[in-house]
Amino acid sequence: MISVIGGWFLAHKSLKPVDELTKTAKEITAQNLSRRLPTLRVNDELGRLTEQFNDMISRLQASFVQIQQFSADASHELRTPLTIMRGEIEVALRNQRMTKQARELFMSMNDELVRLSSIVESLMILVKSDTGRLVFDMQPVALNEFIHQLFEEAQVLAEAKKIKVKLEHSEELHIKGDAARLKQLFLNLVDNAVKYTQPHGVVTLSLAKDDGNAVIMIKDNGIGIPRKDQGKIFERFYRVERSSGNVENTSGSGLGLPIAKWIAEAHNGSIEVKSKEGKGSTFTIQLPIL
Ligand SMILES: Nc1ncnc2c1ncn2[C@@H]1O[C@H](COP(=O)(O)OP(=O)(O)O)[C@@H](O)[C@H]1O
Ligand SMILES: [Mg+2]
The missing domain is CATH 3.30.565.10 (Histidine kinase-like ATPase, C-terminal domain)
Structure with a gap:
């Protein structure tokens, strides 16, 4: 009896940290990559495993931040040339001597540019929303x-x-x-x-x-x-x-x-x-x- 109860008690006690780890691991998503598994201050298999997991999350977090920054920079950089191109088309369309064909071409280019600009704006909004950088004025x-x-x-x-x-x-x-x-x-x-x-x-x-x-x-x-x-x-x-x-x-x-x-x-x-x-x-x- 004693050894059964003792065995159960020991198994329960040694597996409890695993439960904790499982719970926290479940909660880690792309939105809270700054979270870490609770570290066990023991240098056993479980302690080392947790440490390795946390290192892995750190590396993922770094890549993630890099990707977000890239998207933010990319959409931001696209904005200026698009604005310039739209301005230039507008100027070109003021030319009265332009042929009908050229005018149609410019107009259609302008439509595409408007569309491209709106995609870039939407991307900027979504990137900002991902990084929590958009504040709502409630x-x-x-x-x-x-x-x-x-x-x-x-x-x-x-x-x-x-x-x-x-x-x-x-x-x-x-x-x-x-x-x-x-x-x-x-x-x-x-x-x-x-x-x-x-x-x-x-x-x-x-x-x-x-x-x-x-x-x-x-x-x-x-x-x-x-x-x-x-x-x-x-x-x-x-x-x-x-x-x-x-x-x-x-x-x-x-x-x-x-x-x-x-x-x-x-x-x-x-x-x-x-x-x-x-x-x-x-x-x-x-x-x-x-
Ligand atoms: N009111 C609607 N009636 C029919 N289809 C819709 C409607 N709203 C959205 N959709 C479908 O859902 C898709 C996604 O919508 P959305 O994210 O606004 O993209 P977009 O309008 O730029 O295509 C659309 O491509 C369209 O096929
Ligand atoms: Mg739509």
Whole structure:
């Protein structure tokens, strides 16, 4: 009896540190690579293993920081030449003697540059979000007013495609948030709704209250998102492949939704999609009420 109990006790005691290690190891992710496994001050197999693990995490952390810095530098360096090129094209287009052909070429180059600039801007935002370098200016936001502004802007975006924008909302709601970032979140969604909906379609914005959350929905009756893609559209650079001949616009970079998701989560909120191919999509954002 004594040896059984004694054996169990010893095994339990000697394996306890392993449990601790397992727990901490589970918690280490790309977001907290500065964490280390608890070091055991004994020079046994387990102690040495932990030390080696910690060294490995240090090396990973160093590479990670390097990659992030590289992305930050790269997107920053791309900005200036892009701005210069856009300026030069603008100047060139002022030349009245330019042939029609040359003018069209310059215009199309300008479109591509605008697109490239927006990709670079999105990349900068995501890199900054990864490194925690973007601070949110959290202030009380009156959602009623906010959604009205969004409604006006959505109408401007929808005009070219003769898409009808509707607004449904309930009572006055307040949240704590960064209005500029929230605007970015919702404009990304409205931009998508308009982009992926046929001309003369309908986009509906709505604001309602559910428990302690403000619920904002952006609904369209456009081309929808295939079920298999719905889980992936919030990943960076993910774009749904569509069969040709559809209404989809080729412009875009697959960074709109990842940014939207990041902003929603930074507000302790969530973003969800429900969609049916050929019927339309609804994006639902929940944000905690103040
Ligand atoms: N309202 C929508 N209707 C249909 N498809 C959508 C909608 N919103 C997003 N998607 C799909 O999700 C993909 C990712 O969206 P996003 O991150 O905004 O990238 P982008 O718009 O630049 O392609 C899009 O390529 C599109 O296929
Ligand atoms: Mg988009």
